[in-house]
Amino acid sequence: EADIYQTPRYLVIGTGKKITLECSQTMGHDKMYWYQQDPGMELHLIHYSYGVNSTEKGDLSSESTVSRIRTEHFPLTLESARPSHTSQYLCASSPSGANYGYTFGSGTRLTVV
């Protein structure tokens, strides 16, 4: 079944640790996106990619980095986690064509202590 997967679903980690949030999709979508969302709040685009080896920063400045080496994989990395990074991170993908919506993963809830 075509889908988009995020791992881990929940992560509690200490300050200063390096973390990578995984996002993979099996739909062959060119476009992928990372959003940051605090509980009950709006979504903020932090990174997006329109294809392999293409990444761009989103509307909200973020200390995280992303890579897109394979079409299906779009990981997000924080080199040194801080409590201010505590949030929910949502990954999404879409095919080419403006009339398509996004397919979202279930999210990773990150807590930095």
Added chain:
Amino acid sequence: AQSVTQLGSHVSVSEGALVLLRCNYSSSVPPYLFWYVQYPNQGLQLLLKYTSAATLVKGINGFEAEFKKSETSFHLTKPSAHMSDAAEYFCAVRISGGSNYKLTFGKGTLLTVNP
């Protein structure tokens, strides 16, 4: 630039009552419009979309929305609320031309359903 405004950050209805969630858009070119639902601790799920075909769009779970160009609106409705409809709802817009594939989301409306 495109944008959406969701009127009312919180809407509360009784079970069985009409649900109306408001969304107004701003776009200089014909837009594509979307409604998403988010349940607690989940990602967003597409409810329905308008892509310049029929102005009345039917989606999942009994929801529908009507595109009204004269009012620049795309309000989401459901005739009879169910407890399971309690969630956060997001309206989103994308322009229909160019190479910008990014959706612009509204700030969301939290729907609570009272028994």
